[in-house]
Amino acid sequence: MNEHGRVLSVPDTLSQTPRSDASSTRLRRIIDERYDFVWRAVRFLGVPEANAEDAAQLVFCVVARKLRDIAPEAESSFLFATASRVASEARRSARRGLATSDRNVDEIEAPLPTVDDLLDQRRARQTLDEVLGAMPIDLRSVFVLFEIEELTVPEIATAVGVRVGTAASRLRRAREEFRAILKRRNAAQCYAGRGGRP
């Protein structure tokens, strides 16, 4: 991506350090292009929305530190791998601490909201979080990368660090699992008579 003309011009003080100059430009490009991807990734991986920005920022701080070690073609996988580690640490901390944001397994089988309810973006997003939260993290990762981030299976394999065959198999199981959770929750909805369909 051409950085010329970008508002964030390189400060004069950097002109004496070409490597730093290039690093800054690259860092800006990565953040500019991939911020939302990382922000969503940490959320999908269990970081509550209120903390997603901080987690994403941590990811990019790691990127900044390791910039010279990241091959250009490996940026996506590095970003996702780092997001996974940051999110994993956040989940561990949440379990250690008082927070229970990702421990809503008991609530997962609660009735699914109706289609009308899900037209509300907020409600839909919350439900998506719940359903994803009920999926094992390895399945969840490939699922969101495929269904939401629209990566190809080989790209997913690189991003999560597994073979293509493994990624494909996880994706298949992930889709089955996602569907199964929806079915169970939809059945609960019908049972509860909350406007469910026959």
Place this chain on the structure above:
Amino acid sequence: MSNPDRHDDPSLDEIERLLLRSGHDCAPDGAKQRALVAASTVVAASTIATGQAVASIGIKAASIVSGKWAVVLCLTSVVAASGAVALHQLRQNRDTHSTSIPESPLAGMAGDSSKPPIPQASATPYPEAVSAPMLSAVPTLSASTHGDPVASALPSRSSSPANPSFSAELSALDRARTAIANGEAGKALAMLDDYSSRFPRGSMGPEASVLRIEALAAMGNHSAAERVARAFLEKNPASPYAQRIKSLLAANP
């Protein structure tokens, strides 16, 4: 979703479509800019860390570091100059038409002394790729609604122009930075004093402290630089600046 096995229940197809669509949401306004500032700080610092044997050259490193820190402030200024107004508008838009997104609990936290203590980095085993100061912020990545130490480590969200003095703060600090760069450390200190009195709860407090340390070091007042540095570290152990300041302290025990 054209998967044949998905037609067993059309309503599920629709639900699935709505759920997946909801997953395409974007980060809140300004988040990207804040990440840029935070990460730029780190890239500046790590360039020095790898390029210079800071610990062996003592407080003189401050003059080298200062250039890079100045870059951070520079970047901050540019971000602010180009983004402050837009950010303000975006935030206002967000607040008015998107009530579904709760205001961050961190907003307005700069200078908030009621923050919970920050856990020690040692409590967070982690790949070496992540530095301890940053990591130490992670353990509170939970559904906290009453403050988050991460805030102290990163560009404050109170820099959102809910605080209209943000650009004034930036230009004040930019003048101090310029003074240091021109070898007028004394003048810079006076400007920083002025900054502190004008913005006692300013959102650029950490940056001001870093400049103060730098100015004191540039004047050869190492004991004062160290005093300010230690106070800063005590208050902001998870700050992106912490590592640099620690390096300086380590070089001048």
